[in-house]
Every structure is written in C-alpha cells, then in structure tokens.
Amino acid sequence: MDRIVTLEDIAKEMQVSIVTVSNALAGRSGVSEELRARITEKAREMGYRKKPRREKKTPSAGKLYQTANRIGVVVPECLVDTSTSFYWELYQRIAMEASRRGCFVSLEILSREREMIRDLPFLIREQQTDGLILLGMVERGYVEKLAEEVHCPIQMMDFDYDGVPCDAIMSNGFYGSYQMANYLIRLGHRKIGFVGEKLATGSIMDRYQGFSKSLLEHGIRERSEWILSDRDSRDGEIVFHLPEQLPTAFVCSSDFSAEKLAELLIGKGYEIPKDISLTGFDDFLVGGAMQGKLTTYAVDMDAMAHQSLKLMLRRLSGEQMDKNVKNIDGKPVIRSSAAPVK
Secondary structure, X not given: OOOOOOHHHHHHHHOOOHHHHHHHHHOXXXXXXXXXXXXXXXXXXXXXXXXXXXXXXXXXXXXXXEOOOEEEXXXXXXXXXXXXXXXXXXXXXXXXXXXXXXXXXXXXXXXXXXXXXXXXXXXXXXOOOOEEEEEOOOOHHHHHHHHHHOXXXXXXXXXXXXXXXXXXXXXXXXXXXXXXXXXXXXXXXXXXXXXXXXXXXXXXXXXXXXXXXXXXXOOXXXXXHHEEOOOXXXXXXXXXXXXXXXXXXXXXXXXXXXXXXXXXXXXXXXXXXXXXXXXXXXXXXOOOOOOXXXXXEEOOHHHXXXXXXXXXXXXXXXXXXXXXXXXEOOEEEOOOOOOOOO
C-alpha cells in the first residue's frame, strides 16, 4: 500500500511550516498567491489527498449534513502519567459533555520535549480537529505559538495567560482558597500557613491571593516562613522544607500537596487535626492518609465542562467576541482534617 502523503511531508519539501501548507491548500489568507500555487502544485505532484469531511443522510428527510464538530483535547504528559488523576477525570467530563452536544472528541498527550520545541499537535497537523482545548498547564510560549499560527478556536482549561487571545475556563481558585482560610479562622486559628509554589501557575497564584486576602481582612499577619513552596507540578516529587516553628493550620493549593504534607507531618509525630489542621483544593484524592478526611474546596468539573463546550461551540458557529474568561465556582467540603485550635 502506498504511503499516505501528509501536510508535514509537503512542508518539508517546500521548506515552509505545516500551518503555511494547511492555509495554502485550504484557501485561507496569510499566504501569497505565488506561494499558494507552488504548494498546490507540489501537493499534486506528491499525490496528496485532502481528507474530505464526511457527510451523512438524516434518516427522516434524506438530506445531507456535515459530521459533528471535532474537538481536540491536548494535555501535557506529566498531568496524566498515572491511571487516576484530576485531569483524566476532567477530560472524561469534557468528553461526556461533548457527546451530549453531538461533538466528537480526540485526545492527544503532549510530551515535555515536543512542548519545549513548540511542535504543533498532531491533531492540528493532520487537520483532525475544528477546535482545540488545552487541558492543564501548557507552557506559555507553546500557547502563544498556537494562538499565532493555528486557525481554529483555542481554549485554555484550568489555566490562563494574560495577553494570550484564547478563551479560558477556570475554577475559582481565589474565592475557594479565601473560603478555606476563612473556615480555619472561624475555628480559632490565627497561625496559618499556605502550601503551593505561588509563581508556578496563575491558578496557584490566585489561590495564594485568596488566602492572603482572608488573613488581611482578619488582621492576621502573614509570615513568610509559613508560605511553603511545594514544586511545579512538572518537576518531580514534592519536597517540603518545614520551618522550626509550625503554624496551627495550613491552606494547601491542592489535595495532592495536602496529602504529601500530611504524610510528612505524620512521619514526624504530628497528629492531624489535633496538632495541625489542613485544607486542600480540588476534592480529588485517590488513596493516602487524607482520603475521605480532607476538608477541601470541590471543583465543579461538570460546570467547567459545560461552559467549555458551550463557549467552544459559540466560537465554531462563527460568533465574533473578545477573549472570554470564565471562573467557575465550586463549594467547600467539610471533613475531619480541620478542627478548632487548641
């Protein structure tokens, strides 16, 4: 069987980008007529066959209609490197919502190497998607390249970059962390720390700022030695450096960080919540000492998926609008990891 000629093959022959080839063959702007003609001729010489969009007949009227919108979901490899993770679950919610709306979903796992060299998703190269959802924290330069070169709607899910003209769907980290800190203060805690690398992502910074706002409103001094960095979610195992004097409670930027901190504290002989209270964020914890015990802020994944597809379909319908960022509220879930201060 003859090998299928791809857009990448033509791009290599012409020494241009895949996006340029795609735009030329699709008749889109951004390519000179002279270059378009040369690319079209080269594609013909190489035997390129554009994959036609399939059409079906409705069983009732027998009319032709185009297939469902194709939604591509790209997620960094490090965020789904276990069989169960927050982002696997969020992807499944997106896929179910897309199915309810008559859309077809494809998943692509993005390796760190391809992300750093700005290698376009295969879904884009092979024209397999009408809209793209970037799930989890994708490197800014990569998103900027996509926004500049890819001619389809792009959406950031659970992160956002100011100045990048792509829609974003976010959990309300600021308000969630603010509520967790307020809850600890109502329990009588005045010595409260925060866990999370606040400069790692915009969402962690939002959670830190919600925590900070709560302390400021209650006249509680924020102590720098109690602001503990864990790690960027891409850089291996969490490592904590505990101060000599510990607070009576911690607001953690994720359930995962709360679990790791709990393991460390228990190993040093502390009891939770007798000695130290903990809160998390996400309400997604599989296994560990805090499973079923962690007071946390539950992310509303169903609402995020619903808003994601609703906004994407508006874009695909051709609706013109400015960048749209939606913050989705969750709710506190009170369990046994936080108790009144002694």
